[in-house]
Amino acid sequence: MTTNRHTCFTAVMLVFLLSLYACQPSENRTEAWAFSNDDGHTWGLIRTDGTVLVPTDAFSQRPSSVVGGMFSLPDGKGRLHLHAANNPARPVTPRSFARIGHFFADVTLAQETTDGPILLIDKQGRDIASTAQYTPYAIIRMHNFSEGRALFVTAQGKYGYMDTQGRIVVQPVYDIAYDYHEGVALTGMENSRGETGYQLIDRDGKVSGNIRVTGCLLDTRLSEGLLLFKEMHTGHIGFLDKQGNTVSYLPETILQASRCQDDRVTIRTKEGCGCMTRDGRPIIPPLYEATRTTGKGRIAVRHNGQWQLTDLSGEVIADTNYDTISNYAPTSLAIARKGGNCLLIDRQGNAASDTYTQIVEDSTASHHLPQVFTIDTATTETADTSATAKHRPDPKPEHRTPAQSRIEAKDWREVASQHPFYEEAVKVTSGKLEETDAEHRRMILNYVEHLRTSYTTKDIDFLEQLFSENALIVVGTVVHTAPREESGYLSPEQVVYNVKSKRQYLERLRQVFKANHSIDVTFSDFRIMRHPTKEGIYGVSLRQKYRSDIYSDDGYLFLLWDFRDETAPQIHVRTWQPSMRDNHTPLPENELFNIRNFNLE
Numbered sequence: 001m002t003t004n005r006h007t008c009f010t011a012v013m014l015v016f017l018l019s020l021y022a023c024q025p026s027e028n029r030t031e032a033w034a035f036s037n038d039d040g041h042t043w044g045l046i047r048t049d050g051t052v053l054v055p056t057d058a059f060s061q062r063p064s065s066v067v068g069g070m071f072s073l074p075d076g077k078g079r080l081h082l083h084a085a086n087n088p089a090r091p092v093t094p095r096s097f098a099r100i101g102h103f104f105a106d107v108t109l110a111q112e113t114t115d116g117p118i119l120l121i122d123k124q125g126r127d128i129a130s131t132a133q134y135t136p137y138a139i140i141r142m143h144n145f146s147e148g149r150a151l152f153v154t155a156q157g158k159y160g161y162m163d164t165q166g167r168i169v170v171q172p173v174y175d176i177a178y179d180y181h182e183g184v185a186l187t188g189m190e191n192s193r194g195e196t197g198y199q200l201i202d203r204d205g206k207v208s209g210n211i212r213v214t215g216c217l218l219d220t221r222l223s224e225g226l227l228l229f230k231e232m233h234t235g236h237i238g239f240l241d242k243q244g245n246t247v248s249y250l251p252e253t254i255l256q257a258s259r260c261q262d263d264r265v266t267i268r269t270k271e272g273c274g275c276m277t278r279d280g281r282p283i284i285p286p287l288y289e290a291t292r293t294t295g296k297g298r299i300a301v302r303h304n305g306q307w308q309l310t311d312l313s314g315e316v317i318a319d320t321n322y323d324t325i326s327n328y329a330p331t332s333l334a335i336a337r338k339g340g341n342c343l344l345i346d347r348q349g350n351a352a353s354d355t356y357t358q359i360v361e362d363s364t365a366s367h368h369l370p371q372v373f374t375i376d377t378a379t380t381e382t383a384d385t386s387a388t389a390k391h392r393p394d395p396k397p398e399h400r401t402p403a404q405s406r407i408e409a410k411d412w413r414e415v416a417s418q419h420p421f422y423e424e425a426v427k428v429t430s431g432k433l434e435e436t437d438a439e440h441r442r443m444i445l446n447y448v449e450h451l452r453t454s455y456t457t458k459d460i461d462f463l464e465q466l467f468s469e470n471a472l473i474v475v476g477t478v479v480h481t482a483p484r485e486e487s488g489y490l491s492p493e494q495v496v497y498n499v500k501s502k503r504q505y506l507e508r509l510r511q512v513f514k515a516n517h518s519i520d521v522t523f524s525d526f527r528i529m530r531h532p533t534k535e536g537i538y539g540v541s542l543r544q545k546y547r548s549d550i551y552s553d554d555g556y557l558f559l560l561w562d563f564r565d566e567t568a569p570q571i572h573v574r575t576w577q578p579s580m581r582d583n584h585t586p587l588p589e590n591e592l593f594n595i596r597n598f599n600l601e
Contacts, residue, residue: 036357069085071085148164150163213246215231327366441528
């Protein structure tokens, strides 16, 4: 296989790297956090240096974090108002919004209604630009600004970038793309065979480097000039530079690694978690339950459920233990929780005397997670990705989404032994599981049973609501190629992983539904796996045989489920891998995706 773009075909951003967003400092511009002293009944704002900006009893609703001197505040009806930190009591404009972003630049994204256009507004709440002016592109989703560029997605599933004046500076030609960091963004384009080649582009869209590694999982962005990758066949983890060249590998015992920070990477092995330099020199032995860099030259380590701080050499700098430790703010203070209270701690781990019931670190404000704006086309909102999700009240227990209202609550005690879910159903009905765990598993059984029939009945609405807005859809394909020495890229019978967005996946599925009169899906080898540390997160693996009028396949399906909002469970990841490399070679068991590939710490 060759390509005139000199890129290879691989899978990008599988969620085994999701932990990086939570543990890697990134362009943190947070100036103040929302805080409360009465369990969230009233709220104020506390600066990241520990001084109070707005007293805790000032607001009846929780404000956003302060970024760029601005914050948003919901009223009693859930409408957001824009406030300036230098005059926090009064909105800067009488205008209200359904969503308002953080001011990472002089402008931010906003929406007046969830189904209305995405706007660029300034700090006075005035419109600078609108997606409505780009009618030919039909923009349906955007990320807030990162390094002066806002990623956007069209209804056709194409990705491009907009500047702070609302000008499209990188045309929407990419099939997948991610935010800018360190001057470059990772992008991918699909060829006629459904294979995706990846490149790094600069802020003007010029190619900075081509990703040449094959059969790998890639991180979504650089850190300290390095892009993390993991070889699927060997599990070997390494780093690429800005040109896409392999510059180093970590020892083969490393199962998972973080992005590079302060020339350090936190790692996980079979023995536990630790830390080493980017070239593999040990710093902290892998003896801990978890390790993570927190910024400002500090590493947090967890032992017996408690966190401590170390310096970059691995020396514990304080004996104090905390239940949680956040990333450090630019002021060198972090949020810690101990005994049900929140405290602010310095780089030596020393806590200030004041305690609070809540201090809220917003991962989107600190750029650990992208802030996503979507033009909702359904009657129900996607609560997990909207900018106002953190302001909405918890759903009432009796509330049910349209998807959940159609789910049959089957009596799994009566399942026959030949049913593919029999073994898991026995576990659920045995009475030996914790009540909450059993209920989650029972819901999974109901949902997966309906998921199977949704392909037969072509229930696209159910699938639309079931997959989260940022769901990753990964499909493996066996590509037959010339030997590596002839092609320079892929070895024979290489399994190539193609990543699609939810929108791309559902659009293709709509076309499949239209083209086929009948579709039949059968499941076997069904297993439910509970995440070892995250309550409400489950992995489901099964073998799926698919037959339609014009196509059939046999492969392994993995679903990463999130039941933390039990009224609206969603799938964040769907992967499919072919059961056979060729007519004689089954896909090795150690290459099958499972919940261990997806760390949500």
